[in-house]
Structures are given as C-alpha cells and as structure tokens.
Amino acid sequence: xxxxxxxxxxxxxxxxxxxxxxxxxxxxxxxxxxxxxxxxxxxxxxxxxxxxxxxxxxxxxxxxxxxxxxxxxxxxxxxxxxxxxxxxxxxxxxxxxxxxxxxxxxxxxxxxxxxxxxxxxxxxxxxxxxxxxxxxxxxxxxxxxxxxxxxxxxxxxxxxxxxxxxxxxxxxxxxxxxxxxxxxxxxxxxxxxxxxxxxxxxxxxxxxxxxxxxxxxxxxxxxxxxxxxxxxxxxxxxxxxxxxxxxxxxxxxxxxxxxxxxxxxxxxxxxxxxxxxxxxxxxxxxxxxxxxxxxxxx
Numbered sequence: 001x002x003x004x005x006x007x008x009x010x011x012x013x014x015x016x017x018x019x020x021x022x023x024x025x026x027x028x029x030x031x032x033x034x035x036x037x038x039x040x041x042x043x044x045x046x047x048x049x050x051x052x053x054x055x056x057x058x059x060x061x062x063x064x065x066x067x068x069x070x071x072x073x074x075x076x077x078x079x080x081x082x083x084x085x086x087x088x089x090x091x092x093x094x095x096x097x098x099x100x101x102x103x104x105x106x107x108x109x110x111x112x113x114x115x116x117x118x119x120x121x122x123x124x125x126x127x128x129x130x131x132x133x134x135x136x137x138x139x140x141x142x143x144x145x146x147x148x149x150x151x152x153x154x155x156x157x158x159x160x161x162x163x164x165x166x167x168x169x170x171x172x173x174x175x176x177x178x179x180x181x182x183x184x185x186x187x188x189x190x191x192x193x194x195x196x197x198x199x200x201x202x203x204x205x206x207x208x209x210x211x212x213x214x215x216x217x218x219x220x221x222x223x224x225x226x227x228x229x230x231x232x233x234x235x236x237x238x239x240x241x242x243x244x245x246x247x248x249x250x251x252x253x254x255x256x257x258x259x260x261x262x263x264x265x266x267x268x269x270x271x272x273x274x275x276x277x278x279x280x281x282x283x284x285x286x287x288x289x290x291x292x293x294x295x296x297x298x
Contacts, residue, residue, distance in 0.1 A: 013075040013082050020083065021067050024090045028059045031098055038119055051118050051126040058130025059097065062137030066093040069144030092155065093140050096162045100136035101129055103166055108173050112196035124195045124203035131207025132169060135214035139165040142218040142298075146226050146238075153228070160235050164217065164242060171246065172213045176206055183267035194271065201270045201279035208283030212253070215290025216245035222298035245293060252289050260285060 029040045032055065043052040070089035076082040105114040109128065117125030143161035147154045180191040180202075188194065195203050220241035226234045257266070266282060269275040 010075065012079055016079055016083050017071050017086050020086045020090060021071065024067065024094060025060055025063060027094065028063055029056065031094070032056045032059055043119075047121075049119075049121050051121045051123045054123060054126035055118055055129045058126070058133050061130075062097050062133035063094060065134065065137040066090075066097065066141045066144070069093075069141035072145050088152070089144065089154075089158075092158060093137070093144075096140055096158070096165075097133050097136050100162065100165060100169070101132045104132045104169055104173070105129075108170055109192055109195075111190070111192035117196060122196070122198055124198050124200045127200060127203035127207045128195055131203075131210035134207070135169055135172075135210040136162070136165045138211065138214040139168065139217050142221050146221040147231075148226065149228070157231065157235060160239075164239055165214070168213055168217055168242065168246065169210060172210055175250065176209060180271060184271050199271075199274050201274045201276040204276065205270055205279040205282050205286075208286040209253075212249060212286035212290035213246050215287070216249040216293050217242040219290075219293040219297040220245045222294075245297075249289060249293060253286060256285055256289060257282060 032040055032052070038052070040052070040056065043049040044056075067090060070086060070093060076085050101114070112125070114125050114129050118129065140158060140161050143158055144154065147157050177191045180194070181189045183189075191202065191206070195206070220238055223241050224234055224237040226238075261278070261281065264278060266278060269278040270282070
C-alpha cells in the first residue's frame, strides 16, 4: 500500500468504519444470548459451555466475513454517509446471518432443536450452527463485493443473495441427509438424530460442506458480471451458475475424497465411529476445493 496516496479523509473514513465494525462484532455476543434464551457471559464463564462458545465464535467469524464485503469499495462523500452506509450494510448482514440460522433450524433440520442442544452443551449442534452462519456470511459478502455500488440500491440484491443462501443450504442439507442415509442403510441412518446424539465428527463434516458450497456460490460471481442496467438478469444468471457450481463442487468432492482417503470407509469412520480426524480431512477437502473454485473463477 502506498501511504502517499492516503490522506486525512481516508484515515477518518477508515476510523469510522472500524468503530462500527467493532460495535457490530460486540453485538454478536448479545444476539447469541438473546436467540438462545441464555446469558452469554454465564454460559461461557460459569457453565463453561464449549458448544455455546463454538457457536458464538462461528457467528463472529461469519460476521467478520460479511463485514469485509460491507467495507469494500469506495468511501462515501461524507463521514456521515460513510457511517450510515456501513451501519446499514452491517446491520442488514447481521440480521440475515441470524435469520438464516433460524430458518435452517426451524424449517430444514426439523428433527432436533439446534438452540436447545447448544444450551445442553452439544458441540455437534454447535458445528452445524457455525456451518449455517458461515455459509450465509460468505454468500452475502460475495454479493456485496459483486455489486459495484455502496448505497441502498444494493439492498434488493442482498435480499436475493440471502434467499439464494437459504436455497443453497437447503439443497446441501438434503444432499447430506440422503447421502448419510444411503451410506448407512440397515444401521442408524438419520443424520439429524446422529447430530442430536452428539456426533461431532459428522457435524464438523456437515459444516465444512456448507462452507464449501457457499464458496462455490461465491465463485459464480466471477463468471457472471453485474450491471445495474440488467441487474435482475445478472442475479438470475448468478443463481443458475451457483447451481452449476455446487454440482461441480459435489463431483470434485467425490473424486478427490476417493483419491485422498483411499482405503478408508468414511461412512464407518465418521458416521459410526465418530472419527474426528477423518472428518477433519474431509472438511479440509471441502473448504479447499471451494477456495480453489473461487481462485479459478471468482
């Protein structure tokens, strides 16, 4: 960075953005406690609830990802406008992250209560929660960077991005649920029941797949250019390319996993024996392949 080209105005605008970002990150603590109907400090300090802490950390990370999109682009014409824009996008993104996890909890993974399991200290439930929040944060971030404006005109596109994130997670969840059932035919073959029972390895793999799928959607923004004149056509094309990207991602996952984990029965190791090591390797593959798609196409 060439500091000779950064004037006092830029530093002031950066300071405004930084203050708002910190305030939004702090607010995540209270929102987590509110939505889980608990006191965050008590869960962390008195009860040593690791599951709540993992979920809280995931929320911070998701919000951080999203805020990198909100803070990108040119500064506004005044400090007041810059503060309003940053606060508007930050709050909007924060609401979408929290709403996204609520939708997944209530309408997709319906056989167990993620929030109730968090209070019980179920770390598997925490990993699932983290996966959902990160997926929403990444897709909303992608939309913020994709659209070349930094005012209220981006809000409808962000709403579409939020809907797209929910669709992506819906299909990804259905895929993982059906795959789990097919792999474990004749055994305990309900993914949601396994997560509720505390299979952290399975939940870790599930969360990583969500992140990888979200990165595939992010990669699609590099294939479809956005124009304000034809913004809804661009959004429709982004949705279509996102679907194609997820299919490509799923195929790559199957191929690479067979090569990397040759001789290892992942269904037996992760689904039945709860082998976190194998799940971590699978998760790393999911995220890595998603990042590679972003690097190639994003």
